[in-house]
Amino acid sequence: MGINSKHLATFILGAAAGVAAHKYLQTEEGEKLLEDLKTKANNLKTDAEGAIDKAPEYFEDLKSKGAETLKSSFPDAEAFFKDLYDKFVGGKGTAANVEVTPTPDPIS
Template sequence: MSINAKHLATFILGAAAGVAAHKYLQTEEGEKLLEDLKNKANDLKAEAEGAIDKAPEYFDELKTKGSEALKTNFPDAESFLKDLYAKFTNKPGTEGTGTTDPIPDPIS
């Protein structure tokens, strides 16, 4: 891999930007910016940890409400999905006589 003028110019501009950022962060205003960034990062970390703790409860509630909404709005959905699943798995006593490979049972 050869180094051409374009790569060299990119490296020099990157180094200059790094030096400028370092000089800026040494000023009082730069230190204040760093402190603000640290505080925001800590707030986001705490919020993410709280969301992780609440996730199981949220998904249980979503599952319950989603199931209730499905049963309320589409009362025949459960039987339709069971029939459709039986058709594709070619279980005895069902209509589907195709030669497709059976679909594995879903994880409970």
């Protein structure tokens, strides 16, 4: 893979943009921009740490509200899932006792 004029032009433009950004950040306005970015980054970090601390409580609340909603909207859901679980695990019959109908070969 050789270096062609497009690659060289891209490199030169990138380097020029880097130099321009460095020059801008050395000005008073650029330093203010950096301070604003640092402040916003610290605020985001604090918010993220707070969210991590609240996450277990939030998901526990979500789980309990979801279960309550499911029980109130679909009162037979718990029995349905228990029967389904028992069918596959072995409460009323094991998976080995389930009769499987073979699929016929397709006609070519």
